[in-house]
C-alpha cells in the first residue's frame with residue numbers, strides 16, 4: 001500500500017508535470033482511490049505507478065478520472081430538486097435571461113435534470129446552463145447525452161419523487177442499452193473544462209450548483225472555492241450544495257441566508 | 271499544532287453492523303461508561319428511507335454525546351459518531367472525518383470495510399474494531415488489515431447474533447482477538463478504556 005510520503009511526493013510532481021494541484025484534496029479518500037487504482041492497473045510497485053503517471057499523459061488523464069469520484073444520478077436527492085422546482089425556479093422565471101453554472105457536473109445527469117425542470121416551467125428557451133468539470137472524459141459523456149438504460153429506473157423514480165408529473169421516458173429515446181436524451185435539452189448547455197482549484201470566475205450567474213464536490217476538498221480549498229462562487233454569483237443569486245455540504249464555517253456565510261426548508265440552498269443577501 | 275497533537279485521541283473504537291445490529295446497539299450503548307475516554311464510530315447498514323431519527327434513538331440510550339458524522343468533524347473522546355446514510359466514512363491523518371460518495375463496497379454505503387481500513391491507517395494499534403450481527407460479508411476483509419496495522423478485533427458471538435453470517439465470516443477469515451456477547455463487549459470496553 002502507498003505511504004503518505006509517497007502520495008505527497010506524487011502530488012507535488014503532478015503539479016510540476018501537469019499543473020494539476022490535488023494537494024487541497026482530503027487525503028483519506030484520495031489515498032483509498034490511489035490504492036484502488038494501483039491494484040486495478042496492476043502496478044508492480046509505487047515507483048511503477050509514479051513513472052507511468054508522470055511519463056504518459058493519457059495514463060495521467062485516466063488516473064485523474066479514477067482518483068476523483070464521478071458517481072452521480074439524475075434528480076439525486078429528490079427533495080432537493082423538489083425545492084428547486086417549487087422555490088427557486090419561480091424566482092429564476094422573473095429574469096429576462098437565466099444563467100446557471102453546474103460546477104463539477106461529472107457525466108451531466110445534474111444538468112439534464114435542471115434542463116428538465118426548466119423545460120417543464122417553460123423557461124428553457126431563455127436559459128443557458130454552463131456545465132464544467134476538470135475531467136474532459138466525463139464532459140464528453142455529458143455532451144453526448146447518452147446514458148445507460150440500466151440507470152433509467154432509478155432516474156425515473158427520483159424524477160417522480162422530485163415532483164415530476166410527466167412521463168420520464170418522454171425525455172429520451174431508448175436505443176438498445178442506451179437512452180439518448182432530447183437534443184432540445186442539450187442545446188441549452190455549454191460544456192467546458194474548468195478546474196475549481198486553479199481557474200477563475202468566468203461569468204455571473206443567478207444559480208450555481210456545486211454538489212458533492214466540496215466534500216472531497218480540505219477546509220482551505222473549500223474556502224477558496226466558495227470565494228470563487230461568491231464572485232460568480234449575481235446579487236440575490238442562489239448557491240446550491242450537496243446534502244452533506246454547507247457554508248457553516250465559511251467566510252462568505254454572513255452574506256448568505258439558507259432557504260427556509262433547510263435544503264442546502266443559500267441566497268446571496270444582496 | 272503542538273496542542274492539537276496532545277489533545278487528539280490516540281485510540282478509537284469502530285463498531286460495524288448490519289441487519290440485527292440495531293437491537294444489539296440499543297442494548298450495548300446503555301452499558302457503556304458515561305465518561306468513555308475514547309471516540310466511538312458506528313457504521314450501520316440500513317436502508318436510507320427508514321433511518322431518520324437513528325441519532326436521536328441512540329442518544330436516548332446513553333449519556334454519551336451522539337451525533338451524525340459530518341465532514342471535518344474532529345474526533346472527540348466520549349462522543350459517538352453515526353455514519354451518515356449513503357456516504358462512506360473515512361478518517362484523516364489529523365483525526366477529522368471525511369465523507370465519500372463513491373461506489374458501494376460489498377453492496378453497502380457506508381461500508382464497514384472502508385471505515386475499518388481507514389481507521390487502521392490512522393490509529394494503527396490504537397484501533398479496536400468490533401463487528402456485530404449481519405448477513406453481509408462487509409467488514410471481514412478489512413479486519414485482516416486492522417490486524418496488520420496492530421489493531422484489536424472483537425466479533426460478536428455468532429450464536430448470540432440475530433444473523434450470524436457476518437461475524438462467522440469474520441471469524442473464519444481472521445485471527446480475531448475475542449468473540450464476545452454484548453454484555454461482555456461492553457464490560458471489555460469499560461475496563462480497557464478507563465479514565
Ligand SMILES: C[S@@+](CC[C@H](N)C(=O)[O-])C[C@H]1O[C@@H](n2cnc3c(N)ncnc32)[C@H](O)[C@@H]1O
Nearest residue numbers: 068069072104106133134135195196197211212
Ligand atoms: C461526485 S461528482 C458530482 C456530480 C454531481 N454534481 C452530483 O452531485 O451528482 C464530483 C465531480 O467533481 C469533479 N471535480 C473534482 N475536482 C474538481 C476540480 N478541482 N474542479 C472541477 N471539478 C472537479 C470530478 O471530476 C467529478 O466529476
